[in-house]
Amino acid sequence: MIRISTCCLAVSAALLGLSTMVAAAQGRGREQGENANVSPVYGVKLPKGYRDWKLISVAHEAGKNNDIRAILGNDIAVKAYREGKRPFPDGAVIVRLAWQYESSPRNDAVFPAPQSFVAGAPTNVQVSVKDSRLYAASGGWGYGQFDSGKANPSEALTRSCFACHAKLDAGSDQVFTAYSH
Structure with missing residues (x-):
C-alpha cells in the first residue's frame, strides 16, 4: 500500500511538474510573439x-x-533637454527618424537656382532608451533600429550603436543631438 501511495505521489508530482513546464513554455511563446518586434x-x-512626440532637432547626415x-x-527626454539635465533620467526615450535627402525639382522650379532639399523615402527609425540599471553595461542606454516598422535583426548593427555613442564626450551622456530651441 505504501508503494502504491508513493508511486501515485511520484506520478502526481511528475504530472504537476510537466504541466507547469508546458504552461511556462506557452507563456514564453506568447511573450515571444508579443515581443517579436524588439531589437537584438x-x-x-x-x-x-x-510620431506625436515633440521635436528636439533636425539634422542632415552627409556621406554614406x-x-x-x-x-x-x-x-522625460524633452524636459531633460530643456533643463540641460545630464545624465538623462531613466525613462527618457529619443527617437531618430530618417529619410533619404533629395533635391526637389518641383520646389527648385520656383526659385532662381536649385536650392531645395526635402525628405525622400524613409530609411529607418532608431530608438535610444535610458534605463541606467537595465543597460548599465552600455552607459545606461539601450538601442534599436527599425526598418519599415520591423526591428533590424542584426546584432552587429545594434552593438555598433553603443560603440559609436560611447565615443562622445562625457557631458553628452552619449547623445549626439543637442536641443534646438
Whole structure:
C-alpha cells in the first residue's frame, strides 16, 4: 500500500511538474510573439505614438548615409533637454527618424537656382532608451533600429550603436543631438 501511495505521489508530482513546464513554455511563446518586434541585444521596442512626440532637432547626415533626420523625444527626454539635465533620467526615450535627402525639382522650379532639399523615402527609425540599471553595461542606454516598422535583426548593427555613442564626450551622456530651441 505504501508503494502504491508513493508511486501515485511520484506520478502526481511528475504530472504537476510537466504541466507547469508546458504552461511556462506557452507563456514564453506568447511573450515571444508579443515581443517579436524588439531589437537584438537590448530588447528595445518601437514606442507607441512616437510620431506625436515633440521635436528636439533636425539634422542632415552627409556621406554614406546622406539622409535628413528628425529627432523626437518623449516628455522625460524633452524636459531633460530643456533643463540641460545630464545624465538623462531613466525613462527618457529619443527617437531618430530618417529619410533619404533629395533635391526637389518641383520646389527648385520656383526659385532662381536649385536650392531645395526635402525628405525622400524613409530609411529607418532608431530608438535610444535610458534605463541606467537595465543597460548599465552600455552607459545606461539601450538601442534599436527599425526598418519599415520591423526591428533590424542584426546584432552587429545594434552593438555598433553603443560603440559609436560611447565615443562622445562625457557631458553628452552619449547623445549626439543637442536641443534646438
